[in-house]
Amino acid sequence: MSSTLAHDDAHAAHHTSLPVDNRKLAIWTFIGSECLFFATLISTYLIYKDTHAKGPGPKDIFEVPLVTAGTAVLLFSSFFVVMALNGAQEGNRKKLLGWLGATIMCGLFFLGMQVYEFNHFYHLGLGYTTNLFGTSFYTLTGFHGTHVAIGTLWLMTVFKDALKGRMPPAKALNLELAALYWHFVDVVWIIIFPVVYLMSLRS
């Protein structure tokens, strides 16, 4: 996907009105729109988190330590992808591949954690439609997980390009776009983590 927009841009070499590449502006715009997407999901979760007449509620199932680990990993990955971008811009292939690989591993770890968590909750009796807490929880975190998966896939395509030596510094923007998206996905989790998990710790 990274190179998608590149070819699409009829005027990449021409001037832009703002001092920013078209693709970067587009990603920022998209992120702005996505904020409303997640804001709506999070609001819905907040409305319904205490609706669990049937089946378990937040306090019955959340295990904060595991999710904290996932959160930390995702946070670190944001740092890793910055390092990878740094490598790409310097033309340092090793640095790029190393840090990008680490980022991808972090994404995969997080996804693994989520799969484990969903499976675990399911066995504790919280199916997707058991109660509204469950539905809104799975919908919110599921959509976030989908975003992580898309981000990981995107980073993997950049990684493949880099492996094949198709990531010269001039194309570092391809990684920067994926990285922007990745940061956004992280930031959303930084909001979901306290709102969903930490708030459930309160009485």
Add this chain to the structure above:
Amino acid sequence: MIRPLRNLTRRPYPLLLLGAFCVLAISGCIGDGPYPQSTLDPKGDYAEMVDRLFRITVYLATGVFILVEGALLWAIFRFRGKPDDPEVAQVHGSTTVEIIWTVIPALVLALVAVPTVKTILETGKVPATSPDGQAPLKVEVIGHQWWWEFRYPEYGITTAGEMHVPMGRTVDLRMKTVDVVHSFWVPQFAGKRDVFPNRETRLWFTANATGAFPGACAEFCGLQHGRMDFYTVVASPEDFTAWVATRQADSTLNPSGLPMTPVTDSATLAMIPAQVAEGEKLFLTKGCIGCHSLSAMTPMKGMTGPNLSGIGARRMIASGWLENTDENLHRWIKTPQLVKQGVLMVVPEMTDAEVDALVAYLRTKQ
């Protein structure tokens, strides 16, 4: 001044336009009334407050309409140009003018805003006491697909399709629905209020005229949203009390509408026409009793159809759509799906004679 007039005579379109508008505007008066469901003819305190407010906005809006459309038409006539006219002064704007036409509309809006807020506050709370000094009359309104149920907890009675209220006593409506969202609306008494399955909504009014006033469901609620009307019957306090007493007399009946103790004495039996007796039997055996109660007293659970207490005397059947004649009632019972497609009433096959018997029986329920 001369140029626009010349333009007017040369080009008849704008005059036609003006004429057409006048026709449309006065078409408000050419209708073939009466308008029993009009919002412009309030018959209660709530609706009167709203009407006063509405009239303020109409007058202001008409004034603004005349001024602004006038300015536009004036500009069109006055500044009509020809292709080879010389260039006009290239004006780009004026801050002063912008400020003026920002501030003046804001002031005009303030003239609307103040009475609006006042009316919101006045209508927002159910009065603690009614103008006649009594506590308001509580009526529970329950929306169904596609009919309205009314309960009077004070008197322990239930009715459907017709809400009876006394004149001069505030009515305190507490509303909900058993299925989808509906909206309760009797224009001559108050604005609309939606009903929800999971929360109670409130509305109130005090009627100041007697009569039967049509109302309707105003929120789209499915197939037969178009036929979910009802009547509000306002009676003098005495007549209302009499109506309540009649309904309560139903308490001598079983929920089914049958006397508590079976009539055995032959003299009384002889007074009941055979057709009515047959109708009663059919009412019990053909399944009507499964959904409909003939007693206004709080019916048994599971009564999913409209309460039929006093059905013989109601103005309308089928949610305010059919006049309650024997012929219509026959048609309604015999072929409900033809009268109101999708209605949830299920009727077994019956001969015309059987339906007639049922009609005769229901007609006795006054």
Add this chain to the structure above:
Amino acid sequence: MTTTTLDQAHPAKRSTLVEWLTTVDHKKIGILYGASAFIFFLLGGIEALIIRTQLMGPNGTLVSPEFYNQLFTMHGTTMIFLGVMPLSAMFFNFFIPLLIGARDVAFPRLNAMSLWVFLLGGLFMNASFLLNAAPNGGWFGYAPLSSRQYSPGLNMDFWVIGLQILGIASLAAGVNFFTTILNMRARGMTLMRMPMFVWSTLITQVLVLLSFPIITVALIMLMVDRTFGASFFSVGGGGDPLLWQHLFWLFGHPEVYILILPAFGIVSEILPVFSRKPLFGYSAMVFSMAFIAFLGFGVWSHHMFATGMGPLADTFFSLATMLIAVPTGVKIFNWIGTTWGGSLQLRTPMLFALGFIAMFIIGGLSGVMHSVAPADLQQTDTYFVVAHFHYVLFGGSIFALTAGAYYWWPKMFGTMLSESIGKVHFWLMLAGFNLTFFPMHFAGLLGMPRRIYAYPAGLGFEVYNMMATAGAFLLAISILVFMYNMWVSARRGEPAPADPWGGATLEWSIPSPPQEWNFTDEPIVTDRDDLWAQKRAAGVRTLPEPALSDGKGIHLPGPSWWPLIVAIGILIFFIGFMVPHTYAFPFGPITIAGFLLTTVGIFKWAYEPPDANATHH
């Protein structure tokens, strides 16, 4: 697949089907948007005519209640999402690059994808008629009526899924045009030199980007309710039907401005040209439009006064709504100010633009009446509100879009529309429109609820309904006149010069129709009404006809199949949700197939070599 180089220069040469299916040219995409939207618009119009015939007299029996409910649901949904929005998109596509002096949009292939997703989504939704299962729960789909329990058929599945598909098209276009306008303006075109239509497009895209995610989530939740048996909006599981209303109108009110702001922009282009005088109060126009858009996010609950939100909320939303009247008034006054002291040339585009102002004033005033919460309790869900929003959406948007069609037709197709037929069209449409919708104010005030398939005799509604029905057929005739005009223009229209109206903006500096690359030399802008400045500097009224160029050395992106393929993938993906699932197997084979096709399409698209199929000149 090498493209013929001088397609436009030799109009005799026909474009092939493949070229249109794979095109990434914003002008062709614009024409495709316009053509499909116009067909949907006609469909919506036919639905309206059936509705009006049914309501001509009391106790109408032309259609069944079920079909009537499908008709009004599809009429609303079609006119909003498949009519007015894509008709605006036609002008965005064709003219935004021309107005800002660019050779294309920022992402031409994404643009093509938006088109195909929109078109397939619209066809999908209308295909429901073939199954006799068109959506029947209103364009607002209120819960719990839209739940599986109360709407068990496929009807509302078509609606829920169709709207999600259309949302993707809108969001992709939103990102594209936002980026294009901010980043691809010609040198010298500062934000405050942009033509007003560009401003209105920019602000519209912001509204799309911020409001469509909300409805997307709401639709996903409704789909989850319907498909997996969740209860976001059903009371049984603790859900709240009111949440749907809040989310819907949080989107729904900005959507109203998405429909009207492009109209504002079009009229703001036309009035100065035919008044021969610059737009009055340019910056006030920009700020008022931005302010309207901003306030548009804070007034959603005025659609919900009847739900009984309490005095505090009623007061807040009443006053916030009234506040919108101030910037709206500023716009109307500035339009009148533009004509004031001008030299008005009453050609057809100008007639429609003036008609727009006259009609929009009426819709605006009835809008203020609705902001008065207690009075709105009487008016909401009656024909009064039907009259109000048709004055805004038809008298407003459609009049302005028609004005734009007459104004820009010569540029799009290189031939003029007939002035005399155009005038007949205008007066018929104005008369038909007012005859249709003005009486509805009275019907509503006299107590006629909306969305009823029949009304009883004796309530006094008869006269007004008869008038409205007569007006609707007059309107239909006016549309036929318009189609005749287009046909005449296509057959034997007078060839259009580059600048038939004495235009102020860049699109009039290039040939009609524009060559594939729009601008042979990238323009440099020095003024707000740049073309007027150029003419003034040259001391002429019309610049000499621009010469056609051979476009040597201009690189244009090549055609591509992938946008169409991705769009088909997205359609298939969503169709998969028509089948009920269990959450153990949330994704059926159709969904998975669609997902794979979409993914493959995106990767192929991403790795399509930059110069594949490219046009070189």
